[in-house]
Amino acid sequence: QSVLTQPPSVSGAPGRRVTISCTGSSSNIGADSDVHWYQQLPGTAPKLLIYGNSNRPSGVPDRFSGSKSGTSASLAITGLQAEDEAEYYCQSYDSSLSGVVFGGGTKLTVL
Amino acid sequence: EVQLVESGGGLVQPGRSLRLSCAASGFTFDDYAMHWVRQVPGKGLEWVSGITWNSGTVGYADFVKGRFTISRDNAKNSLYLQMSSLRAEDMALYYCAKDFGQQFYSMDVWGKGTTVTVSS
Numbered sequence: 701q702s703v704l705t706q707p708p709s710v711s712g713a714p715g716r717r718v719t720i721s722c723t724g725s726s727s728n729i730g731a732d733s734d735v736h737w738y739q740q741l742p743g744t745a746p747k748l749l750i751y752g753n754s755n756r757p758s759g760v761p762d763r764f765s766g767s768k769s770g771t772s773a774s775l776a777i778t779g780l781q782a783e784d785e786a787e788y789y790c791q792s793y794d795s796s797l798s799g800v801v802f803g804g805g806t807k808l809t810v811l
Numbered sequence: 812e813v814q815l816v817e818s819g820g821g822l823v824q825p826g827r828s829l830r831l832s833c834a835a836s837g838f839t840f841d842d843y844a845m846h847w848v849r850q851v852p853g854k855g856l857e858w859v860s861g862i863t864w865n866s867g868t869v870g871y872a873d874f875v876k877g878r879f880t881i882s883r884d885n886a887k888n889s890l891y892l893q894m895s896s897l898r899a900e901d902m903a904l905y906y907c908a909k910d911f912g913q914q915f916y917s918m919d920v921w922g923k924g925t926t927v928t929v930s931s
Binding site for chain 2: 702734736738740745746747748751752757787789791793797798799800801802803804805
């Protein structure tokens with residue numbers, strides 16, 4: 701059971717928009733800890749996609765965006781492409797656990 | 812080029828020990844916190860342990876506390892994970908990851924991982 705809760709799967713047609721939610725609690729996201737998002741393509745290491753709730757590292761397309769409100773955060777992907785099919789994870793810091801926490805991951809399928 | 816290369820994985824019997832290493836290059840190692848993250852094939856990411864830039868703070872997931880020890884040698888640009896009392900459930904791909912900053916924040920560079928197999 702992950703500390704951060706994500707839907708197991710989402711799907712969307714090419715060109716459409718999807719969102720992935722990440723729900724935490726008052727000891728992590730709600731405690732003002734930033735949320736970060738990672739993309740993991742099959743057979744590869746995770747890649748940082750969004751850091752600090754809404755910032756994109758260089759090289760990440762602006763089709764990817766992040767937001768945070770209260771004890772939750774969201775990753776939005778617009779203009780879906782086949783290459784976006786991957787597993788997506790949210791991550792934050794939990795002050796009660798004094799450690800880093802991940803969501804359980806969301807499998808994105810591009811229909 | 813910024814790079815992390817893990818080593819030390821392998822087959823180990825339950826109850827035995829193993830030491831993982833991570834060699835860093837292409838960035839100023841002692842400016843950043845570092846982490847170990849593991850992944851069972853087909854499952855999600857699990858943070859195992861982290862260490863701040865100067866080793867002043869270390870953190871562990873509850874499931875490894877008392878069994879694993881993280882350390883770093885800034886002079887050698889290396890990160891380590893000493894694993895003891897290994898269990899079948901510790902079997903996973905172990906990634907070394909660089910933090911964005913000096914404390915525990917986000918992980919902007921990842922290695923390819925080293926596989927730990929725990930079996931008799």
